[in-house]
Amino acid sequence: MALYPLAQVEEKSASMGGRGRTYEEAKRILHPDTTREALAEIGFKGKEKLQDAVDEAFLMACDALDKQIPEPPVVLNQKGSKHFFCVACDMRIVSEINGELCGRKPRFCPYCGQALNWRADNG
Numbered sequence: 523m524a525l526y527p528l529a530q531v532e533e534k535s536a537s538m539g540g541r542g543r544t545y546e547e548a549k550r551i552l553h554p555d556t557t558r559e560a561l562a563e564i565g566f567k568g569k570e571k572l573q574d575a576v577d578e579a580f581l582m583a584c585d586a587l588d589k590q591i592p593e594p595p596v597v598l599n600q601k602g603s604k605h606f607f608c609v610a611c612d613m614r615i616v617s618e619i620n621g622e623l624c625g626r627k628p629r630f631c632p633y634c635g636q637a638l639n640w641r642a643d644n645g
């Protein structure tokens with residue numbers, strides 16, 4: 523199965539209600555080394571556009587930070603089997619069939635990059 527986590531991330535930023543600002547642009551706005559330059563480029567379009575861009579960049583940063591905060595997967599018990607799903611993207615990460623793990627429990631969702639906490643409410 524081919525995985526394109528970066529493409530998924532960019533897709534999400536476009537669907538967040540923004541104008542599809544990329545994470546790269548958001549980082550330029552937020553990083554102290556590049557803030558001045560990035561804001562100058564946007565600023566000539568007007569003060570409102572500038573505020574929108576900054577707000578959007580902060581929201582994207584929070585969205586990215588959320589993925590670094592480990593969340594327990596959603597567990598579905600089914601006829602002696604356990605299926606673990608990512609809370610962020612709903613993809614199935616791994617299954618445990620008759621007590622035997624089919625695969626491994628990764629620290630991050632292989633589909634969307636969400637950090638996972640396996641110690642909470644599951645074995």
Ligand SMILES: [Zn+2]
Nearest residue numbers: 608611631634
């Ligand atoms: Zn995921």
